[in-house]
Amino acid sequence: xxxxxxxxxxxxxxxxxxxxxxxxxxxxxxxxxxxxxxxxxxxxxxxxxxxxxxxxxxxxxxxxxxxxxxxxxxxxxxxxxxxxxxxxxxxxxxxxxxxxxxxxxxxxxxxxxxxxxxxxxxxxxxxxxxxxxxxxxxxxxxxxxxxxxxxxxxxxxxxxxxxxxxxxxxxxxxxxxxxxxxxxxxxxxxxxxxxxxxxxxxxxxxxxxxxxxxxxxxxxxxxxxxxxxxxxxxxxxxxxxxxxxxxxxxxxxxxxxxxxxxxxxxxxxxxxxxxxxxxxxxxxxxxxxxxxxxxxxxxxxxxxxxxxxxxxxxxxxxxxxxxxxxxxxxxxxxxxxxxxxxxxxxxxxxxxxxxxxxxxxxxxxxxxxxxxxxxxxxxxxxxxxxxxxxxxxxxxxxxxxxxxxxxxxxxxxxxxxxxxxxxxxxxxxxxxx
Amino acid sequence: xxxxxxxxxxxxxxxxxxxxxxxxxxxxxxxxxxxxxxxxxxxxxxxxxxxxxxxxxxxxxxxxxxxxxxxxxxxxxxxxxxxxxxxxxxxxxxxxxxxxxxxxxxxxxxxxxxxxxxxxxxxxxxxxxxxxxxxxxxxxxxxxxxxxxxxxxxxxxxxxxxxxxxxxxxxxxxxxxxxxxxxxxxxxxxxxxxxxxxxxxxxxxxxxxxxxxxxxxxxxxxxxxxxxxxxxxxxxxxxxxxxxxxxxxxxxxxxxxxxxxxxxxxxxxxxxxxxxxxxxxxxxxxxxxxxxxxxxxxxxxxxxxxxxxxx
Numbered sequence: 043x044x045x046x047x048x049x050x051x052x053x054x055x056x057x058x059x060x061x062x063x064x065x066x067x068x069x070x071x072x073x074x075x076x077x078x079x080x081x082x083x084x085x086x087x088x089x090x091x092x093x094x095x096x097x098x099x100x101x102x103x104x105x106x107x108x109x110x111x112x113x114x115x116x117x118x119x120x121x122x123x124x125x126x127x128x129x130x131x132x133x134x135x136x137x138x139x140x141x142x143x144x145x146x147x148x149x150x151x152x153x154x155x156x157x158x159x160x161x162x163x164x165x166x167x168x169x170x171x172x173x174x175x176x177x178x179x180x181x182x183x184x185x186x187x188x189x190x191x192x193x194x195x196x197x198x199x200x201x202x203x204x205x206x207x208x209x210x211x212x213x214x215x216x217x218x219x220x221x222x223x224x225x226x227x228x229x230x231x232x233x234x235x236x237x238x239x240x241x242x243x244x245x246x247x248x249x250x251x252x253x254x255x256x257x258x259x260x261x262x263x264x265x266x267x268x269x270x271x272x273x274x275x276x277x278x279x280x281x282x283x284x285x286x287x288x289x290x291x292x293x294x295x296x297x298x299x300x301x302x303x304x305x306x307x308x309x310x311x312x313x314x315x316x317x318x319x320x321x322x323x324x325x326x327x328x329x330x331x332x333x334x335x336x337x338x339x340x341x342x343x344x345x346x347x348x349x350x351x352x353x354x355x356x357x358x359x360x361x362x363x364x365x366x367x368x369x370x371x372x373x374x375x376x377x378x379x380x381x382x383x384x385x386x387x388x389x390x391x392x393x394x395x396x397x398x399x400x401x402x403x404x405x406x407x408x409x410x411x412x413x414x415x416x417x418x419x420x421x422x423x424x425x426x427x428x429x430x431x432x433x434x435x436x437x438x439x440x441x442x443x444x445x446x447x448x449x450x451x452x453x454x455x456x457x458x459x460x461x462x463x464x465x466x467x468x469x470x471x472x473x474x475x
Numbered sequence: 476x477x478x479x480x481x482x483x484x485x486x487x488x489x490x491x492x493x494x495x496x497x498x499x500x501x502x503x504x505x506x507x508x509x510x511x512x513x514x515x516x517x518x519x520x521x522x523x524x525x526x527x528x529x530x531x532x533x534x535x536x537x538x539x540x541x542x543x544x545x546x547x548x549x550x551x552x553x554x555x556x557x558x559x560x561x562x563x564x565x566x567x568x569x570x571x572x573x574x575x576x577x578x579x580x581x582x583x584x585x586x587x588x589x590x591x592x593x594x595x596x597x598x599x600x601x602x603x604x605x606x607x608x609x610x611x612x613x614x615x616x617x618x619x620x621x622x623x624x625x626x627x628x629x630x631x632x633x634x635x636x637x638x639x640x641x642x643x644x645x646x647x648x649x650x651x652x653x654x655x656x657x658x659x660x661x662x663x664x665x666x667x668x669x670x671x672x673x674x675x676x677x678x679x680x681x682x683x684x685x686x687x688x689x690x691x692x693x694x695x696x697x698x699x700x701x702x703x704x705x706x707x708x709x710x711x712x713x714x715x716x717x718x719x720x721x722x723x724x725x726x727x728x729x730x731x732x733x734x735x736x737x738x739x740x741x742x743x744x745x746x747x748x749x750x751x752x753x754x755x756x757x758x759x760x761x762x763x764x765x766x767x768x769x770x771x772x773x774x775x776x777x778x779x780x781x782x783x784x785x786x
Contacts, residue, residue, distance in 0.1 A: 129751055136540045154754050158541025289646030293624035295617065439753045451736030456648035462736075472559050 086372040087116045089141035090359070091131055093124040100394055101145075104192065107388045108379050115372045117143070135160050135362065142365040142373055146189050146358045149180060150432040150439055155360065157436055161188040162361035167374050171381040177356035177397040178381065180430050189360035191397040192380035193389065195314045196354040196428040197250065199223070199340060202236075203333035205308040209233030214337050214418065217347040220251075223309075223340035224275055227284040230308045238284040240307030241276065242298040243291045245442070245449040246353070246431055247311060248272050254353035254429040255342035261433050261441055264470055266448075266463045273452050273459045280453070288453035303329030311339055313354060314423075318393030321412035335414040338422045350422075353431045356397055399424065440474045534760035544757060551761035561762065563737045564745040567652065571727075571741060572720035574656045575663075579716055580709070582664045587671035588701070601672070605665040612662075616729035619658045620645060645731045648738040655727050655739055662726070663719070667712050674708030675701070710781045717777065718770050742766050 092101035105117035120141045122130045127147050134140035135155070146152050155161055168178055168187035177191040206213055209230050218226070227238030241247050252272040253259050259268040279285040286296070286307070302310045303323050317336065323329035338350035359380050361373050379385050383403065386396035390407035404424045408415060432438050444466050452462040534551055536544035555561050590601050607615065622628050623644035630639045640647070644654035682700045691699065702709075724743035727733065733740035746766065750759030 132540050132754070151754070154539055154541075158539055160541055289625060289643045292646050293620055293627070293643035295620060443748060443752065447734065447736050447740075450646075450734035451648065451738075454642075454646045454648065454735040456735045456738065465736075469559055472557070 090143040092119040149355045174398045189358040190377040190381040191356035191358040193357040194397040198336040217338040217350045220340040231284040240301040240310045250353040250431045314395040536757040568742040583667035586668045591675045607662045608665040678704040
């Protein structure tokens with residue numbers, strides 16, 4: 043496995059940073075609450091896993107910002123394939139060839155790494171990170187913390203303001219419920235050539251919300267009846283044409299970027315990463331030029347409109363237990379940095395939604411050129427409760443695979459909602475655990 | 476294609492250098508032989524043989540890639556028997572094989588007979604028939620996916636005769652498997668046609684002439700001359716097709732990803748999912764051994780049947 047540091051990344055970052063062209067200097071100021079203990083005089087080089095350096099500037103940014111504060115510590119990136127990342131990092135960890143620090147790309151496999159003793163206990167770092175980092179709790183097992191999140195995506199509803207105007211429908215002013223969303227989609231659909239709503243084929247576009255929002259919903263209870271109202275609603279929307287049906291999305295291999303970016307749909311639920319993508323694509327001409335904004339994802343009922351509930355998986359950094367003991371202090375300092383408000387502000391400036399939330403971070407985020415400046419977008423970004431898409435357990439991957447089968451079966455009308463859910467429950471009882 | 480050249484290459488070397496003592500000669504030949512085999516064999520040993528041997532050990536353990544595997548005995552295999560997904564994947568694999576093998580065989584043979592004539596431009600058509608086989612499977616899946624969509628070309632053609640199913644094939648639980656079979660027959664026909672073409676060249680012309688003199692019809696000539704003469708080719712083709720069908724993965728994965736639901740979920744995907752996706756390497760290995768054993772048993776049976784017919 044030879045994944046060498048790609049120096050060319052710097053060039054790519056320069057390109058990606060055009061997003062953040064307006065405010066570039068404040069990141070290099072020193073942190074006042076620097077834990078300070080390990081940054082001695084001897085130079086330390088830490089290695090860290092990363093992927094797609096050409097299009098993913100966040101890793102180099104974290105490395106550079108940290109190096110600016112701690113000139114003795116250099117973080118070198120070891121590049122992996124983005125699509126096969128989990129498999130490759132598993133192989134490297136197993137073979138003892140993994141870097142000192144590695145990224146936990148999603149929460150789904152965190153349990154596997156933690157249970158497999160591939161993470162160093164970083165509870166001492168976590169204590170210093172602070173309240174603002176809302177995703178830190180997800181990495182707690184048996185009272186100890188095993189990784190520090192730097193990024194926390196959440197799901198919004200993107201809407202095309204130009205198409206709303208064209209249909210003569212007022213722009214939304216606050217969070218809405220799913221039933222209101224379905225009504226709105228139907229209204230838009232009637233007034234436009236475009237469809238009212240686009241929902242990508244991923245199971246998370248439906249199940250992620252159902253799990254996060256339904257009171258009492260539990261992935262490990264073996265009872266998936268909480269999915270039923272969400273499927274009934276989407277099937278009705280497919281029926282009425284307010285939402286492109288699942289089969290078409292699959293067989294025509296539609297991409298969500300094209301559907302929303304070329305104004306084929308007026309609304310779309312998608313992760314916060316799409317903000318930066320859409321800005322970049324509008325700039326490059328891949329997406330059409332239109333006014334847009336984002337609002338909180340639709341809610342289960344009106345009890346959560348003040349603090350909308352959404353879902354999303356955080357991205358975290360963990361320490362490989364095989365790290366040279368002499369580098370441990372520097373590694374922990376780096377972890378303290380990635381979870382901090384300083385790192386968050388720097389990440390926000392390139393359009394990433396950091397794990398640490400504060401007014402300063404929100405301000406930094408909305409300084410990105412091309413971002414909608416309306417109040418609803420700011421509210422959506424700053425106020426929400428985000429629950430994990432993949433709650434931590436060794437059974438998560440297996441259960442999600444079974445629910446994925448149910449998802450495609452139900453949405454293609456291969457089975458009824460009840461039968462599809464019943465079958466999934468039976469399979470989980472039979473095959474998992 | 477290995478069958479075309481049987482053995483003589485090595486033997487011809489020996490009578491040449493009669494001056495040197497036989498032993499030195501033999502040693503030299505052995506060394507030369509080894510030097511030819513070694514690079515390939517080293518690669519095979521490192522990336523295929525050793526992992527496969529390790530697989531037989533892993534199948535009896537529980538292992539998540541970290542730490543030491545935990546020995547379980549036959550637990551993985553008893554779990555497989557009761558696993559609904561495994562049963563479904565086994566059923567789907569057999570469904571696929573039962574149609575894929577004979578359909579490809581018939582299509583390949585028909586095409587080979589058609590292209591075994593001395594027509595102008597036949598070389599072009601032979602090449603064209605081989606194209607699907609060398610085309611990247613990702614591209615094949617992308618294009619066929621479009622063709623199979625609800626308003627795609629295939630449904631439009633079917634609509635002319637009033638048979639438009641009104642749904643995308645790959646998004647329908649009953650049509651998804653036929654769609655997969657259709658595409659794989661289309662893809663594999665070219666390769667097996669080539670084998671049959673080679674086989675057809677070996678049928679002696681004189682037999683046809685004799686049959687014609689005896690007043691045999693075209694069908695009788697095929698049934699009594701072509702088919703028996705092609706038996707070694709057919710045997711080879713059947714063995715290859717069977718193994719290929721049992722371990723089908725890439726096309727299904729790209730075309731339907733096993734769905735909708737589990738309607739095209741095959742054995743190889745079960746192994747992939749348990750191992751690579753769910754990190755249950757021991758359990759996945761047990762599945763792989765079942766697949767291996769199936770291929771082995773079917774091949775042995777085919778060998779035995781072939782031998783009996785030969786006698």
